[in-house]
Amino acid sequence: MTQPRMDTDATLRSAGLRVTGTRRAAYDALRRSPHQAADAVFRDVAASVPGTSLQSVYNALADFVAAGLVRRIEPAGHPGLYELRIQDNHHHLVCTGCGRVDDVDCVVGHAPCLTPSSTNGFVVQSAEVTFWGLCPDCRAAG
Known part of the structure; x- marks a missing residue:
């Protein structure tokens, strides 16, 4: 084994x-x-x-x-994607050309990274942030 x-x-x-x-x-x-x-x-x-x-x-x-x-x-316009990186509060970079998805560390460093202008009584535990743009390969092919 x-x-x-x-x-x-x-x-x-x-x-x-x-x-x-x-x-x-x-x-x-x-x-x-x-x-x-x-x-x-x-x-x-x-x-x-x-x-x-x-x-x-x-x-x-x-x-x-x-x-x-x-x-x-579930990045907009993409099927659900699965990942093993669950121990931290991280976000994602998604290429608008090829759909490549990369991890990016939290923008502040601790959950929830971002604070909404109003919580409406919710206790916010995390924030999901998706950054959209072109990956290096798509930019080079551009």
Whole structure:
């Protein structure tokens, strides 16, 4: 058994999830490439777990989100994307040309980073900020 598999299995178990081939492969796919849509995770999983269905990958991703292992982000005009970076309050850069998504650290350093002009009685815990622009590759191709 390789070290990443043992790490993945331990991570899933510590979150109270049963270890299955699909869950293991989906979590490992996100380790290799963050900010993936479910379809991309499915393609990765199907290569290593024959017979896996798209629905089982969606179920695994939903289980990860519910267990607090994965964060789902939804940049406007893009499918939901999944990432493992959940321990901090970070934001995203999204390329308007190719759709590339990169992480960027919090603009202030602690949650919620931004303070609204009025909370309307809410206790604000976090803020999601998405920066839009052209990535270096799209600018160079421009």
